[in-house]
Amino acid sequence: MPDATFLDANELVINMGPQHPATHGVLRIKLKLDGERVIGTECIIGYLHRGVEKIAENRTYAQFAPYVDRMDYCAAVTNGMGYVEAVEKLLGVEIPPRAQYTRMILAELQRIASHLLWLGTHALDIGAMTPVFYTFREREEVLKIFEKYCGARLTTHAFRIGGLQYDLYDGFERETVKFCDYFLPKIDEYEQLLTKNRIWLKRTREVGVISGEDAIAYGVTGPVLRGSGVKWDIRKAQPYEAYDKVEFDVPIGEFGDTYDRYTVRMQEMRQSVRIIRQCVERLGPGPIFGKVGKVIKPPAGEVYHSIEAPKGELGYYVVSDGTVNPYRVRVRPPSLINLQAFDKMAQGHLVADIVAIVGTLDIVLGEVDR
Amino acid sequence: MDWKDFLRRIFFVDLIKGLRLTFSYQRPEATYTEQYPLERPPVAERYRGAPRLNNHPQSGETLCIACNLCSIACPENLIVVGWARTEDRKKRLTTFTYDLSRCMFCGLCEDACPVDALELTQDFEIAQYSREGMIWDRQALEEGPKPVRYTR
Amino acid sequence: MLESTQNFLVANPLLLAFIKILIIFTVLSLIVAYLVYMERKVLAFMQARLGPMRVGPWGLLQPVADGLKLLLKEDIIPAGADEWLFLLSPAISITAAFTVFAAIPFAGNFYVTDINIGLLFILAVSSLGIYGIILGGWSSNSHYPLLGALRSSAQLVSYEVAASMALVGVLLISNSLSMVEIVKRQLDMGIWNVFLQPVAFLIYLIAAVAETNRNPFDLPEAESELTAGFHTEYSGFRFALYFMAEYTNMVVVSCIAVTLFLGGWLRPFASFAALDFLKYAPILAFLGTAAFVLWLGLKSSVPLERYFFIGLAASCVVLAILVAYPPVLNAIQGIFWFGAKILGFLYAFIWYRATFPRYRYDQLMNVGWRWMIPLAIVNLIVTAVARYLWMSHHAATPLAWLGR
Numbered sequence: 035m036p037d038a039t040f041l042d043a044n045e046l047v048i049n050m051g052p053q054h055p056a057t058h059g060v061l062r063i064k065l066k067l068d069g070e071r072v073i074g075t076e077c078i079i080g081y082l083h084r085g086v087e088k089i090a091e092n093r094t095y096a097q098f099a100p101y102v103d104r105m106d107y108c109a110a111v112t113n114g115m116g117y118v119e120a121v122e123k124l125l126g127v128e129i130p131p132r133a134q135y136t137r138m139i140l141a142e143l144q145r146i147a148s149h150l151l152w153l154g155t156h157a158l159d160i161g162a163m164t165p166v167f168y169t170f171r172e173r174e175e176v177l178k179i180f181e182k183y184c185g186a187r188l189t190t191h192a193f194r195i196g197g198l199q200y201d202l203y204d205g206f207e208r209e210t211v212k213f214c215d216y217f218l219p220k221i222d223e224y225e226q227l228l229t230k231n232r233i234w235l236k237r238t239r240e241v242g243v244i245s246g247e248d249a250i251a252y253g254v255t256g257p258v259l260r261g262s263g264v265k266w267d268i269r270k271a272q273p274y275e276a277y278d279k280v281e282f283d284v285p286i287g288e289f290g291d292t293y294d295r296y297t298v299r300m301q302e303m304r305q306s307v308r309i310i311r312q313c314v315e316r317l318g319p320g321p322i323f324g325k326v327g328k329v330i331k332p333p334a335g336e337v338y339h340s341i342e343a344p345k346g347e348l349g350y351y352v353v354s355d356g357t358v359n360p361y362r363v364r365v366r367p368p369s370l371i372n373l374q375a376f377d378k379m380a381q382g383h384l385v386a387d388i389v390a391i392v393g394t395l396d397i398v399l400g401e402v403d404r
Numbered sequence: 405m406d407w408k409d410f411l412r413r414i415f416f417v418d419l420i421k422g423l424r425l426t427f428s429y430q431r432p433e434a435t436y437t438e439q440y441p442l443e444r445p446p447v448a449e450r451y452r453g454a455p456r457l458n459n460h461p462q463s464g465e466t467l468c469i470a471c472n473l474c475s476i477a478c479p480e481n482l483i484v485v486g487w488a489r490t491e492d493r494k495k496r497l498t499t500f501t502y503d504l505s506r507c508m509f510c511g512l513c514e515d516a517c518p519v520d521a522l523e524l525t526q527d528f529e530i531a532q533y534s535r536e537g538m539i540w541d542r543q544a545l546e547e548g549p550k551p552v553r554y555t556r
Numbered sequence: 557m558l559e560s561t562q563n564f565l566v567a568n569p570l571l572l573a574f575i576k577i578l579i580i581f582t583v584l585s586l587i588v589a590y591l592v593y594m595e596r597k598v599l600a601f602m603q604a605r606l607g608p609m610r611v612g613p614w615g616l617l618q619p620v621a622d623g624l625k626l627l628l629k630e631d632i633i634p635a636g637a638d639e640w641l642f643l644l645s646p647a648i649s650i651t652a653a654f655t656v657f658a659a660i661p662f663a664g665n666f667y668v669t670d671i672n673i674g675l676l677f678i679l680a681v682s683s684l685g686i687y688g689i690i691l692g693g694w695s696s697n698s699h700y701p702l703l704g705a706l707r708s709s710a711q712l713v714s715y716e717v718a719a720s721m722a723l724v725g726v727l728l729i730s731n732s733l734s735m736v737e738i739v740k741r742q743l744d745m746g747i748w749n750v751f752l753q754p755v756a757f758l759i760y761l762i763a764a765v766a767e768t769n770r771n772p773f774d775l776p777e778a779e780s781e782l783t784a785g786f787h788t789e790y791s792g793f794r795f796a797l798y799f800m801a802e803y804t805n806m807v808v809v810s811c812i813a814v815t816l817f818l819g820g821w822l823r824p825f826a827s828f829a830a831l832d833f834l835k836y837a838p839i840l841a842f843l844g845t846a847a848f849v850l851w852l853g854l855k856s857s858v859p860l861e862r863y864f865f866i867g868l869a870a871s872c873v874v875l876a877i878l879v880a881y882p883p884v885l886n887a888i889q890g891i892f893w894f895g896a897k898i899l900g901f902l903y904a905f906i907w908y909r910a911t912f913p914r915y916r917y918d919q920l921m922n923v924g925w926r927w928m929i930p931l932a933i934v935n936l937i938v939t940a941v942a943r944y945l946w947m948s949h950h951a952a953t954p955l956a957w958l959g960r
Contacts, residue, residue: 093479096512168604181451232413232418233913426910437604
């Protein structure tokens with residue numbers, strides 16, 4: 035008797051296994067297909083669970099900072115920024131403006147790097163194999179700046195609780211501005227290759243549509259939310275650091291399809307360059323560390339602090355019991371919450387679109403599983 | 405769709421623009437490849453690579469005062485500092501063990517050291533052939549890694 | 557001695573054909589092997605990187621390394637697979653791909669045979685290659701390759717229709733199915749068919765890319781898709797055969813396009829004697845190659861590479877001098893121009909792969925059935941009408957030949 039599920043013309047369950055070139059990590063998706071149409075999906079996660087939040091209970095606040103870089107490994111600087119700011123909120127410490135502007139510059143550089151990685155891999159999944167090389171070359175320049183500043187390219191551990199460990203190196207401003215000047219024409223190049231390309235439009239228009247109301251209902255944040263037309267950016271809505279002192283626009287999309295999310299992220303890269311330029315201008319001399327004691331022992335209490343990470347709203351819920359170790363650190367991973375919308379987006383599409391939809395959500399499994 | 409868009413569509417203008425871009429990338433100066441191991445990458449000064457125990461430049465004695473601060477600072481507890489009191493009631497360093505296999509190169513130990521004895525250098529070629537080779541004792545830490553340099 | 561060997565060969569046509577087949581087969585295998593190398597290099601340069609560099613100077617021995625590797629790999633036959641079909645399918649693919657070259661004229665006097673239904677033969681035999689794909693997917697006894705094979709073959713068949721209809725347009729102009737005759741018509745008319753049938757050329761170009769399963773039409777065999785294509789279960793030399801069959805198909809469709817649309821072995825403006833100086837192009841080509849190779853060699857820092865490249869440049873210069881000898885120059889004209897045009901097409905294939913994203917399968921079939929085929933039919937109608945209208949003219953202009 036031949037395999038029943040294979041010959042049954044009505045439903046076929048296919049496993050897009052944890053090892054797959056297009057799932058951006060170890061994501062397992064079970065697809066229920068009717069012919070070629072997807073009628074149901076199920077995401078099975080947890081293949082990269084490392085128990086980061088449990089580790090936090092046994093480390094001091096300063097010792098836990100290197101572990102947060104490993105969650106969203108494509109955007110380590112913003113991970114670190116979120117955690118460090120959460121603990122600073124708990125401590126009630128003010129950071130000097132030089133540190134604030136430096137943090138903003140590094141965070142925006144990291145946003146550019148993360149979006150570049152997303153663009154390269156997304157284009158590769160859809161079939162265009164050259165943008166990935168171009169974007170990774172630009173990413174190299176950003177990572178070189180990170181390496182010169184804090185000593186590591188990917189797992190940066192750039193910030194400390196209360197300010198910065200390292201002051202800016204000689205030539206940081208010059209190199210950052212040079213990068214901005216070098217980078218803006220490159221965005222035009224990517225647009226030349228993809229934005230008006232009829233094949234790209236055919237593959238991304240009306241694929242993975244999610245409306246604004248649905249996005250808010252699922253708790254989706256970041257470019258996915260903004261692509262659906264909702265103008266919500268934590269840098270504008272609940273400003274942290276010095277984001278209320280710089281001018282930038284928040285791009286939004288119209289239809290909530292893959293193409294809109296693509297344009298939103300491209301525009302965000304341009305806005306990041308704008309922010310970086312303004313911050314470099316406003317960098318003045320001054321201290322880089324706030325008033326923090328040698329041992330970090332926040333008073334008992336809890337705080338939730340969220341930032342606009344490249345992937346969405348990254349939140350840290352830190353509960354302190356007055357000792358040197360946190361009682362609980364809970365991370366709100368944007369990729370996991372965005373992944374909830376995957377089922378809604380994938381309904382009724384063909385199998386070949388699943389890859390595009392996973393790509394457009396911009397998930398990193400390190401963050402989803404922690 | 406107006407006539408200009410129609411013409412653009414039938415003459416594949418959007419596709420040709422993309423083709424022009426990839427064609428222009430064939431110029432030699434656009435190549436971004438670094439032929440490692442013949443061309444080594446420039447490493448930043450602050451790079452957090454292989455650890456090293458520094459010695460005093462003139463006397464050759466170790467700078468480490470066995471204060472154990474690095475061991476306390478390490479999130480992974482992989483530094484073991486052995487010390488002994490000498491005749492003149494001073495603490496002297498005896499053994500220093502660093503487990504590279506668990507190290508995340510976060511730099512907290514380097515930040516903690518008050519005398520700049522422990523330093524993360526720019527060496528990134530620290531692969532070893534065995535797990536035991538990844539645990540460095542004081543001598544390995546003072547000498548640093550000796551990677552094989554390949555030539556043509 | 558040359559006369560007597562020539563007479564002997566003419567007297568034994570079978571032996572002559574056999575020798576020609578041997579030459580074509582060897583040269584073609586080399587071309588296909590180095591087409592893989594050229595693709596990797598050109599793709600790499602367009603992607604701001606270098607491509608194969610380690611195996612031999614500038615990676616020139618990479619095809620040898622790849623071939624050896626595939627030969628030495630373990631030969632896996634999946635359990636429950638139909639063994640005979642599993643062995644036969646790559647053979648069918650590559651046989652069909654190579655057989656086509658029997659009817660393609662590489663130069664005015666160098667072709668294995670000139671069948672008077674040459675075009676029909678070519679289209680028929682290249683369609684047989686589809687059997688290799690279907691049987692390969694079927695005999696793998698696994699549903700992913702089967703689905704991939706079905707999709708791939710459906711795509712091939714659809715674009716086969718569009719390509720054939722585009723070629724019928726050329727047929728209407730040339731009045732003959734024989735490949736040599738079509739090129740001779742272009743020489744007589746003084747104009748290449750691409751200017752008389754631009755729409756057909758475009759359709760054939762797009763259909764050719766789809767026929768060979770290349771980007772932007774390579775969904776059935778793309779790595780990041782669910783069904784990994786009909787050749788999933790193949791490894792080792794069988795996979796090498798499929799791989800070679802795909803690249804040979806690329807060369808086949810380029811040859812057909814060049815012969816039918818771009819004047820085959822004719823030099824540009826072949827009927828204008830004023831531009832006869834163009835026949836010195838081979839000498840320039842060899843000298844140019846020598847200069848380029850010399851520049852590459854002088855840039856290198858490794859002595860072995862440098863000497864190799866200087867040697868290569870020197871041999872190119874020697875070849876240029878050899879080619880400058882008039883009988884050799886005349887003999888080599890046809891094959892040189894043919895080769896140059898083929899190279900342009902193959903470069904275009906690689907260029908498209910570097911630039912474009914991939915069409916989804918239903919969009920691919922959409923383009924084939926809703927755009928290519930109706931456009932080809934319209935082209936046919938317009939050509940037929942135009943030809944009928946010109947038929948009454950008998951003026952001694954090149955275009956009057958349309959009406960003959």
